[in-house]
Amino acid sequence: MELNQDNYENDLLLYIDNELTASEKAAVALLLASNPKLAQELKALQEVQLKPEFVEFTDKSSLYRFDEMNATLDPTFKKTLYKSSSNNAKLIDIKKIYWATGSIAAISLSIFFGVNTLLNQPKLQQAELVTSIAPVKNNVPDNLTNILKPIEKTQILSENHPQSIPQNTVRNIPQSNQIIANATLPIIASVTNNDQSILSKETLNADQTPTMVESSAITVDNTTMNSTIAVEQKIEKEIFEEINTEDNDRVIYISNIELDGDKFRGITRRLNALFKRNKSEKNK
Amino acid sequence: MTDIAYNNAVDQYADGVYRFIVKNIQHEEDARDIVQTSFEKLWVNRDTVDPLKVKSYLFTIAYHQMIDHIRKVKKYTMTDIYETTAIDPVYQPQHELRQTILKAIHELNPTQKSLILLKDYEGYNYQEIGEIMNLSESQVKVYIHRARLQLKDKLSHLQKASA
Numbered sequence: 001m002e003l004n005q006d007n008y009e010n011d012l013l014l015y016i017d018n019e020l021t022a023s024e025k026a027a028v029a030l031l032l033a034s035n036p037k038l039a040q041e042l043k044a045l046q047e048v049q050l051k052p053e054f055v056e057f058t059d060k061s062s063l064y065r066f067d068e069m070n071a072t073l074d075p076t077f078k079k080t081l082y083k084s085s086s087n088n089a090k091l092i093d094i095k096k097i098y099w100a101t102g103s104i105a106a107i108s109l110s111i112f113f114g115v116n117t118l119l120n121q122p123k124l125q126q127a128e129l130v131t132s133i134a135p136v137k138n139n140v141p142d143n144l145t146n147i148l149k150p151i152e153k154t155q156i157l158s159e160n161h162p163q164s165i166p167q168n169t170v171r172n173i174p175q176s177n178q179i180i181a182n183a184t185l186p187i188i189a190s191v192t193n194n195d196q197s198i199l200s201k202e203t204l205n206a207d208q209t210p211t212m213v214e215s216s217a218i219t220v221d222n223t224t225m226n227s228t229i230a231v232e233q234k235i236e237k238e239i240f241e242e243i244n245t246e247d248n249d250r251v252i253y254i255s256n257i258e259l260d261g262d263k264f265r266g267i268t269r270r271l272n273a274l275f276k277r278n279k280s281e282k283n284k
Numbered sequence: 285m286t287d288i289a290y291n292n293a294v295d296q297y298a299d300g301v302y303r304f305i306v307k308n309i310q311h312e313e314d315a316r317d318i319v320q321t322s323f324e325k326l327w328v329n330r331d332t333v334d335p336l337k338v339k340s341y342l343f344t345i346a347y348h349q350m351i352d353h354i355r356k357v358k359k360y361t362m363t364d365i366y367e368t369t370a371i372d373p374v375y376q377p378q379h380e381l382r383q384t385i386l387k388a389i390h391e392l393n394p395t396q397k398s399l400i401l402l403k404d405y406e407g408y409n410y411q412e413i414g415e416i417m418n419l420s421e422s423q424v425k426v427y428i429h430r431a432r433l434q435l436k437d438k439l440s441h442l443q444k445a446s447a
Contacts, residue, residue, distance in 0.1 A: 013429045017403060019410060048385055048435035050404035055303035057316070063294045063323045067287045 012042050016049060103275075110268075117253040285330035285338070293338045294323060300339075301346045304401050308350055308394065309357075318353060322346040343406065344416045347398060354394060388438040396431040403428055 014020050015028045032039045057063075253259075301322060306315035322345040326333060333341050389397060398417060402408045408416070410424040417424070 009433070010429065013432055014425075016432075017410070017428065018407075019425070044436050044440065045432055047381070048388070048432060048439050050385070050389065050400060051382070052405065053303070055299060055306060057298040057302035057319060060294055060298050063298055063320065064291050065287060065323075065327045066291075 008038060009041070012038070012045055016042065016045050113253075120253055285333060285335055289335060289338075290327060290330055293326065293342070297339050297342050298323070300406055301342050303405060304343065304398075305346055305350050307401050307405070308397055309353065310390075314353060314357070318346055318349045321349055339406075340408070340412055340416055343402065343408075347416055350398075351394075384439060384442050385435065388435050388442070391438070392431055392434065396427055396434075399424060399428045400431055400435075 011020070011024075011028055015025065020028065032042060298319060302315055302319045305318050306312055309315055309318075322342050325345050326338065326342060389400060392400065395417070399413060402413045402416065410421045410428070413419070413428075414421045414424045419427070
């Protein structure tokens, strides 16, 4: 490196800025030693250099940071904390569905068993009733037993309502009268027409007569039967009274399981209270 | 970068960054705020910052924060600074020279001032200064040389005036 009037200033500046290589520095130092003018120039430049000055940033503790201050959670654990509105809605929906299905199932079961128990009670009574009727029926004369059978059937079908029995008996009477009327009217008409036809009609009439007799017999017998049916009704009432005891009021039949009604009601009340409480909490 | 390395950086560079900023803007509170922000950014980006370039990272952040601050404030005047900093009851020829130089430095433009401060106080080379101030190495060299000659002329002028 050769210093001259044009480039010495630049090299001196690089020299004070410590931007020269070791060899360049040595060359400048050699030149400065032999050239006092250059040394003075260097001194002038060094004077405008800023001397190291200590300036303290007080309260460095305000800058200190520790990992504990910014403690981060494990990403996998963080994922468990993530929430989104759509997921929330789904969760609530599922819960609601569970509750809804559960409650529907409970209600349907209770209705099913409740209806079953209600239906079972009359059936039991009917079964007992039929057996109780049996000995009474034996006392009735043999010629009436055939007529009794249909009446019994209607009685059982009509669930032993006392009012329905006379209605059924009354219905039987007009029906038999209609048979008589239908049988007699053609005979009167046929008398004016043919002898043969009369004969044939007579035979027909002869055929009809037993039924007439029978139907008339029914009307006669029905009057006598009313008294026997009335007796049966009394027996039925007594049977009902025997079945509907106070103990049975408490008993609830769920399928074949016998439960204490009061206890069952207590459980249902508690369940109701629980549902109400949950509802009020959700509303809050 | 661990928290220990970060706190070591605080111990090592907080004073230097603060000096660089406070000598530039001549406002202690604002300088403190800029230093605080710079270290906050270092903490946030501690995992991405090269541990060997922590100091230059801090100065880069601080420098750009300072430029933003100067743009916002625009109340930067030389006279205010010297009214507060030039008070020294003891008369010393060396001290007088120092004050004259400081006065001359504060009359430089903000870029030249930062270049001189980074060069003389922090000892950065042209390349490093260029990285911090977003300038090319040759620009840094030219600007610093121009600032030095400007200061020399100013000082010689002042010395001649006082003599």
